[in-house]
Amino acid sequence: MLKDFKPVLGILLRFIIIYLVLLFAYQFYLTSFKAQGLDPFSRLIAKQVMHLQNAMGYPSALYDDVPKQQVWFHVKTGFVTRMVEGCNAISVMILFLSFVFAFYKGAKTFVFVGISLILLHIMNVSRIIGLNIVCSDYPQYSKMSHDYVFPAIIYGSVVVLWLVWIKFFALKK
Numbered sequence: 001m002l003k004d005f006k007p008v009l010g011i012l013l014r015f016i017i018i019y020l021v022l023l024f025a026y027q028f029y030l031t032s033f034k035a036q037g038l039d040p041f042s043r044l045i046a047k048q049v050m051h052l053q054n055a056m057g058y059p060s061a062l063y064d065d066v067p068k069q070q071v072w073f074h075v076k077t078g079f080v081t082r083m084v085e086g087c088n089a090i091s092v093m094i095l096f097l098s099f100v101f102a103f104y105k106g107a108k109t110f111v112f113v114g115i116s117l118i119l120l121h122i123m124n125v126s127r128i129i130g131l132n133i134v135c136s137d138y139p140q141y142s143k144m145s146h147d148y149v150f151p152a153i154i155y156g157s158v159v160v161l162w163l164v165w166i167k168f169f170a171l172k173k
Contacts, residue, residue: 015102022094030085037066042088045121046071049083049128058133073132080135081128081146089124089154093117096158103170112169116161123157 002009033039038046046062053060053075063072063079071083100113127150135142 011102014104015098018101019094019098022097023091026090026094034069037064037069038071038083039085039088041090042083042085043071045088045125045128046073046083048125049073049132052125052129053132056129058136060132075132075136078136080132080139080142083128087124087128089120092154092158093120096120096161099162100165103165105169108169112165116165119161120154120157124154127153 030039050060050062050073053073058075061074062083063074065072065082069085072079073081073083096116097113100109100116103109130153131142131145131150134145
């Protein structure tokens with residue numbers, strides 16, 4: 001009976017191992033920058049958001065809050081949102097990578113992952129920009145946007161990429 005489930009168990013085991021290794025590596029990364037406030041990758045995303053918002057006509061600046069490990073976005077005339085480690089989408093990307101590599105298909109896996117991570121990064125930066133604009137111009141919608149609309153964008157992107165991976169790459173003979 002176990003023989004019938006061997007392929008599924010192999011995929012599940014690969015997923016769990018990859019996920020745990022990446023998760024522990026990420027936690028090590030975060031711990032090593034704890035004293036400096038927000039980690040460098042999250043800070044990079046905040047700077048990209050700020051530059052793009054400035055280019056779009058939304059005067060923006062960043063303000064560090066090192067003890068609380070966050071960066072505040074000042075858009076137009078006030079502080080609208082804050083960037084914390086969870087906003088960088090790394091945990092979502094780790095989950096995505098684990099799933100794709102669980103269905104490893106050689107070199108095309110790396111190509112697909114590379115392109116997908118770039119797309120997820122673009123979606124995440126766009127998501128943060130959108131949230132800042134909503135919080136700046138339409139503050140009455142900020143909670144709904146933060147809690148439902150914008151998470152749906154990043155998670156929806158991951159699901160679409162997973163479906164593309166499975167349909168066009170992983171299940172192809």
